[in-house]
Amino acid sequence: MSWRFAALPPQDGYHMVTSFVSVADYVSRGGKDTLMVFYAKEPFVNVGVNQEVWLEVNLDFTKQHNIPVVRRDLGGGTVVITPGEHDFFIVIKQEEAPSDPQSLYKKYLTPIVNVIRSYGLDAQLRDQDIVVNGKKISGNGAMTYEKAVVIAGNILLSFDADFVSKCIKVPSEKFRDKIAKDMSEWLTSMEKELGYVPDRNELNKKIKEEFEKELGIKFEDSSLTPEEIELWDKLAEEKKREEWIYYKDNRHPDLRTDRCVKISSAVAVCHVDYKARKLIRITVKIVNKKIDEVSISGDFFLMSPKGFLDRLEDSLQGIEVSKINEKIDEVFSSEKPVIFGFTADDLKKAFEEILNKPEIREII
Structure with a gap:
């Protein structure tokens, strides 16, 4: 079975959260299953589709530092996305995907587990996350879109707990310090575990190899079609609208x-x-x-x-x-x-x- 592999340049937050929609549209219309990899140009706060911004984000800090707040179409919690992540999006035809979430995550995240293990780390799949020695190194989520299923995730290459804690709404500054400390204790990164940040091209090579081996597929290196890019740009513009970002709040x-x-x-x-x-x-x-x-x-x-x-x-x-x-x-x-x-x-x-x-x- 042939899949597309698309390694894309760094993206802004609005393009980060909409990339898979245009690809899911392509896959739904009979296009090839696709794995995309890229990362963020600059930090942004990424709010889950089922969350209220005012409950989750320190808007005083984000506005003061011009950090965009972006609402994605996927569930999950509020995360602060930085260039220290290596992000991936797996887009497959719905009939190929296991119907229950746990089986879905196991099938399509096992290759990522194997990539992390290839660096000598004891990576394990825990629900939809990947942990190393009990600390999360990869956060992931899934959704259906038309006739496609999307699994979105990342590998933390480096992580700044103090910066992230300042973007999140907390009851007090004392609690913020505790959050930063807690994040350092239950989140980890490749840099923290290895002492260095792996080369992204090397990571991509390993990701391709593990997916081909685990799923019995072959990748063809590809870029997105002009139609996908046109839809992608249109969707990214829509995500900039405050009516969408504050949808749950305004409701x-x-x-x-x-x-x-x-x-x-x-x-x-x-x-x-x-x-x-x-x-x-x-x-x-x-x-x-x-x-x-x-x-x-x-x-x-x-x-x-x-x-x-x-x-x-x-x-x-x-x-x-x-x-x-x-x-x-x-x-x-x-x-x-x-x-x-x-x-x-x-x-x-x-x-x-x-x-x-x-x-x-x-x-x-």
Whole structure:
């Protein structure tokens, strides 16, 4: 089986997060499966499609230092992308991809694991991440687009924990120092492990060899088609629009709290962070024992169906708090979402945590 291998020049953040869409469009129309490799021209903050920017990003710092905030089409958490990464995008026909996320990651990330191991490091696949001695060296995610599946990921070549911590929203400066320390403890890089940064051309050669060996394919070196590049540029321009970057924020402009507040004897706004396999962040306004508005965000991966999260939020709006579980079961049963990171039961437990807050108990 023949695949395309495209080693592209460094890209800005908007092109970084849209590259796979134009390629997925090409693959969906019968084009060859494709593996692309490239890296960022400059640092940018990369927010997951299911996240709210105001909850995740230190906007004072990013605006002061002209660091772009870019919302991608993939799930997962907020990450700060720098030229210290080596990024890859695997785009394959949907019928070739395993239907469950764990099998998908195992099949297509094993070659990357083997590349890291070729440098003498004990790399292991853990869920969708790759770790060395328990520390993450590669973060990855997946999504479906038309008739294609995309796996996007990176290999950390070098990493500046202090810089990254300044881009992320935290409760206090003391906590920021802790975050930087924690990141240094649970993230690693090729430079940290080896004492040097591997040559990118050498990495690309190893990546090609491992994919060919593991998947039984042959690569042809390729560039993208003129049609792909035209669509890519168009999509990158669209990603610069604030309507997209702040989409989740603007959907719920009145739900801006990271705590629980009783507003009156009938009204309260409450936020909880609930840790399932991934983080679920729920902010809800309750009026007269009914959900007036709700925002569900987090670093989970929603692979299908498209728009499920918006429809879930809309379906909960206006229902009595006693019927939340019933409505969640109904929506999950009818839409059968493929989610990596939480289940319907996790979501119900998160709402239960909200309903048990003193501020909420007083009004229901």
